[in-house]
Amino acid sequence: MTSQTVSIAITGAGGAGVMTAGQMLLDAAAKAGLYGLMTRSSGPQIRGGEAAAFIRLSSEPVACPDDHFDVLFCFDWMNVDRFAAELPLRNDSVIIGDASAGEAPDVLKNSGARMVLVPLSDTAKEVEGGRPNMIGLGMLGEIAGLPLDALSAILTKVLKRKGQAALDASIAGVKRGMEVAGELEAEIGINLHLASKDSEATRWSLTGNEAAGMGAIRGGVRFCAAYPITPATEILEWLAPNLEKVGGTLVQAEDELASVNMIIGGSFGGVPSITATSGPGLALMTEALGLAVSAEIPIVVVDVMRGGPSTGIPTKSEQSDLNIALHGLHGDAPHIVTAPNSISDCLFTTQWTVHLAEALQTTAIVLSDQSLGQSRNVIDKPADLAFVAKREVAPAHVVDYKRYALTDSGVSPMAIPGTPGGEYVADGLETQENARPSSQAEDHYAQLDKRERKLTGFDYGQHWAEIEGDSDFAVITFGSVTAPVREAIKRLESEGQKVKLISMRLLAPALPDRFNEAMAGVNKALVVEQTHSKQFYRYLRSEFDLPKDTTVLAKPGPLPFRPNEIVTKIKELA
Amino acid sequence: MDQAVQHKPLTFKDYKSDYKPVWCPGCGDFSVLASVTKALAELQVARENCAVISGIGCSSRIPAYTSVYGFHGIHGRALAGATGLKVARPDLTVIATGGDGDGFSIGGNHFLHACRRNVDMTYIVMDNEVYGMTKGQASPTTASDWEGSKLTPHGTGVSPFNPLAVALSAGAGFVARGFAGDPNGSAKLITQAIQHKGFSFVQILSPCVTFRPEQTEWKKIIRKGEISETNALAEAMAFLATDDGFSTGVLYETQRPVYAPKQEEKYSVKDIEASFEL
Numbered sequence: 099m100t101s102q103t104v105s106i107a108i109t110g111a112g113g114a115g116v117m118t119a120g121q122m123l124l125d126a127a128a129k130a131g132l133y134g135l136m137t138r139s140s141g142p143q144i145r146g147g148e149a150a151a152f153i154r155l156s157s158e159p160v161a162c163p164d165d166h167f168d169v170l171f172c173f174d175w176m177n178v179d180r181f182a183a184e185l186p187l188r189n190d191s192v193i194i195g196d197a198s199a200g201e202a203p204d205v206l207k208n209s210g211a212r213m214v215l216v217p218l219s220d221t222a223k224e225v226e227g228g229r230p231n232m233i234g235l236g237m238l239g240e241i242a243g244l245p246l247d248a249l250s251a252i253l254t255k256v257l258k259r260k261g262q263a264a265l266d267a268s269i270a271g272v273k274r275g276m277e278v279a280g281e282l283e284a285e286i287g288i289n290l291h292l293a294s295k296d297s298e299a300t301r302w303s304l305t306g307n308e309a310a311g312m313g314a315i316r317g318g319v320r321f322c323a324a325y326p327i328t329p330a331t332e333i334l335e336w337l338a339p340n341l342e343k344v345g346g347t348l349v350q351a352e353d354e355l356a357s358v359n360m361i362i363g364g365s366f367g368g369v370p371s372i373t374a375t376s377g378p379g380l381a382l383m384t385e386a387l388g389l390a391v392s393a394e395i396p397i398v399v400v401d402v403m404r405g406g407p408s409t410g411i412p413t414k415s416e417q418s419d420l421n422i423a424l425h426g427l428h429g430d431a432p433h434i435v436t437a438p439n440s441i442s443d444c445l446f447t448t449q450w451t452v453h454l455a456e457a458l459q460t461t462a463i464v465l466s467d468q469s470l471g472q473s474r475n476v477i478d479k480p481a482d483l484a485f486v487a488k489r490e491v492a493p494a495h496v497v498d499y500k501r502y503a504l505t506d507s508g509v510s511p512m513a514i515p516g517t518p519g520g521e522y523v524a525d526g527l528e529t530q531e532n533a534r535p536s537s538q539a540e541d542h543y544a545q546l547d548k549r550e551r552k553l554t555g556f557d558y559g560q561h562w563a564e565i566e567g568d569s570d571f572a573v574i575t576f577g578s579v580t581a582p583v584r585e586a587i588k589r590l591e592s593e594g595q596k597v598k599l600i601s602m603r604l605l606a607p608a609l610p611d612r613f614n615e616a617m618a619g620v621n622k623a624l625v626v627e628q629t630h631s632k633q634f635y636r637y638l639r640s641e642f643d644l645p646k647d648t649t650v651l652a653k654p655g656p657l658p659f660r661p662n663e664i665v666t667k668i669k670e671l672a
Numbered sequence: 673m674d675q676a677v678q679h680k681p682l683t684f685k686d687y688k689s690d691y692k693p694v695w696c697p698g699c700g701d702f703s704v705l706a707s708v709t710k711a712l713a714e715l716q717v718a719r720e721n722c723a724v725i726s727g728i729g730c731s732s733r734i735p736a737y738t739s740v741y742g743f744h745g746i747h748g749r750a751l752a753g754a755t756g757l758k759v760a761r762p763d764l765t766v767i768a769t770g771g772d773g774d775g776f777s778i779g780g781n782h783f784l785h786a787c788r789r790n791v792d793m794t795y796i797v798m799d800n801e802v803y804g805m806t807k808g809q810a811s812p813t814t815a816s817d818w819e820g821s822k823l824t825p826h827g828t829g830v831s832p833f834n835p836l837a838v839a840l841s842a843g844a845g846f847v848a849r850g851f852a853g854d855p856n857g858s859a860k861l862i863t864q865a866i867q868h869k870g871f872s873f874v875q876i877l878s879p880c881v882t883f884r885p886e887q888t889e890w891k892k893i894i895r896k897g898e899i900s901e902t903n904a905l906a907e908a909m910a911f912l913a914t915d916d917g918f919s920t921g922v923l924y925e926t927q928r929p930v931y932a933p934k935q936e937e938k939y940s941v942k943d944i945e946a947s948f949e950l
Contacts, residue, residue: 125950128950129950300949300950301949301950302948302949302950303948303950304948308948312944312945312948315941315944316941320760321756321759321760323756340944342933342934343937343938343939343943343944344937344938344939344940344941344944345935345936345937345938346935347759347760347933347935348933349755349756349759349931349933351752351785352781352782352784352785353781355748355749355752355781355782356749356752356755356781356782356785357752358752359745359746359749359752359753359756360752360753360755360756360759361756362745362753362756363725363743363752363753363754363755363756363757363758363760364756364757364759364760364761365756365760366723366743366753366756366757367723367756367757367760367761367764368761369760369761371756371760385746386745386746386749389745389746393743393745476950479945479948479949513741515720515721515722515723515741515757515761515764516720516721516761516763516764517720518718518719518720519720520720520741521719521720521739521740521741521742522741522742523735523736523741523742523743523744524742524743524744524745525736525743525744526728526744526745526746527744534691534736535736535744
């Protein structure tokens with residue numbers, strides 16, 4: 099039997115190797131011609147806490163978790179109840195546990211799913227240097243129908259630097275795990291073999307945070323100032339070695355006030371610059387974001403959103419920084435806010451945003467989130483994109499250079515230090531065209547108009563939103579929520595119900611004409627977002643005309659939207 | 673560019689803009705401006721290859737009064753902006769400037785880490801022991817019993833900050849003090865500071881004639897600091913521990929590894945992309 103998509107959750111105590119086994123399973127599946135997604139969950143402990151890897155494998159590209167898990171594989175029962183809300187199971191799901199791990203917790207026993215106990219640690223003891231996580235990987239590989247050579251190839255790639263002995267022990271463990279699963283096939287009673295898909299395209303395996311970093315480098319970023327914060331740190335850690343490879347630099351800052359001001363300094367020097375943070379860091383940066391708007395210095399800040407306010411739920415996703423990204427700046431400060439709609443789109447959107455910031459000489463915020471940033475996806479290699487940093491600069495020896503000249507487009511050529519004749523002072527003070535400070539009304543009006551004009555008059559092309567399908571019923575959403583919405587719409591389509599998707603990539607500046615165009619013929623709308631206070635709906639209400647018949651499905655983090663929730667809601671409304 | 677013009681040495685006047693300072697008549701900062709421009713002339717730094725970066729405050733207005741590139745950013749963040757600029761553009765001569773409130777209060781954390789990080793740039797603090805732009809409040813270097821502010825009418829009751837000792841303990845490799853009443857002496861210190869490889873810190877006592885008129889008396893107590901070995905950390909520490917804050921000169925100088933990440937393009941973007949391939 100072959101299915102379209104299977105979902106496997108792996109849990110265990112910290113150190114059990116849950117994440118390692120999970121990522122190897124995902125990569126081996128990709129090696130075998132499948133697509134997949136792995137999201138992760140962990141307790142608050144830095145080391146030694148419980149961990150869970152949520153894997154979805156599929157014959158077709160997948161971008162979000164499914165409604166439920168087919169298999170829950172527990173290396174032990176340690177605190178597995180903490181993940182209960184994240185582990186929707188059905189009656190035909192199978193829980194696989196270690197026979198020598200003691201009593202399973204009630205929450206699993208009462209889940210309705212079938213429980214199978216297998217000799218996990220005992221089998222590991224049979225293999226020299228064997229570890230339960232490799233036995234488990236072999237068992238899951240067998241259940242998912244993955245060939246041994248796909249698993250060995252990944253083991254070889256990951257473990258080769260640990261030496262031949264470690265590699266041999268792991269391969270032996272995986273092999274033994276596959277055998278045990280084969281022997282217990284009737285007892286386990288589930289096999290989830292997927293049809294692999296031959297594809298010409300090279301497959302990539304990457305997280306949203308890595309994709310954002312790659313997008314930045316593709317867009318021309320060569321300077322980053324970094325202050326670590328969950329769940330954005332991996333962007334910075336990925337950029338550190340990779341910026342170095344292409345002749346760029348990353349400096350670790352003392353705080354977010356420093357990191358954002360450092361990138362303003364770097365970009366003033368003509369080098370496209372970026373930083374990444376999460377809600378609390380973005381809050382610290384907002385004064386400087388206004389400076390970059392005023393002084394017209396291009397900068398990009400990637401905000402990997404997490405549950406807020408304050409420290410909130412640092413390891414879980416939410417879209418609740420939308421308000422601060424749109425409205426957090428002081429004064430009238432037109433800037434750019436974008437949102438990637440999938441893990442792979444973190445690459446495109448970040449690259450595009452670098453291009454926009456550079457072209458428009460302003461602050462740009464990319465609203466990613468934990469569920470995009472820290473999840474790993476197997477995708478077809480993205481196409482090369484034309485968007486690169488292209489700043490309009492002033493040539494040398496300009497007579498009577500005016501840094502903030504009132505041009506038609508609102509963009510004024512920027513003199514980069516090193517350019518003779520362009521010497522000027524970039525300023526947070528309001529200025530005249532020649533960059534001299536001014537508190538005169540006429541200068542303030544003129545510069546406010548200019549800074550607004552350059553953003554509203556720009557041609558953003560088709561990328562401002564993803565618009566799919568045609569119907570008088572539209573779902574309007576943004577960011578990571580797009581993937582479950584898209585999947586819900588696909589399912590409804592297969593049942594004969596058409597729904598239009600409007601997923602906004604460009605949130606600021608708002609483009610009412612483009613929005614109206616997209617909404618032509620729509621008389622009913624559902625707004626889906628991961629916030630508690632309906633921030634996205636309120637934004638849409640303030641910027642655009644929505645149909646009278648508009649409903650909001652707003653749910654805060656930490657639990658992700660699952661496609662069936664959205665299917666149910668749409669059916670209820672249709 | 674006209675070759676003849678290019679080869680004509682620049683004078684300190686060439687580093688001044690024609691913009692009239694907002695400072696009060698008699699402000700010490702006029703003299704610091706003269707010292708900065710004299711140092712640049714001494715070193716013949718090409719105007720286009722120099723940037724003066726500041727935050728907010730009276731003295732932070734200085735970039736506009738020079739003819740080099742400048743950045744007048746937000747309160748307390750001059751060192752962060754300057755660090756970003758110098759790390760991204762190591763070819764430039766970068767000078768951060770500002771006052772005692774900007775540098776030691778709101779920007780105090782950046783001061784510590786700039787001293788540690790040792791990026792090759794110069795930080796000039798015009799210290800007048802008062803917030804002038806907001807009309808006379810105590811700053812971190814104000815004496816604890818100064819009762820001249822409406823905000824702290826009984827004095828601050830807080831021990832003043834010793835910027836030079838802090839710079840030393842945070843790892844600065846060049847620590848100097850100058851006086852606005854001696855513009856040539858300060859110009860010399862700034863010249864040495866710019867020449868120093870790594871982070872250099874110059875405090876210039878710069879009287880505020882409006883809110884601290886008593887500071888015009890500083891000229892009577894200022895003196896050349898007598899310290900025998902400027903590269904001995906313990907000696908410099910001991911000197912600053914007992915110094916009254918009016919000894920001038922280079923009080924410490926040593927050479928530490930300069931923070932300057934290499935910028936060498938060894939790989940293409942395509943090479944990096946290949947790392948995602950399965």
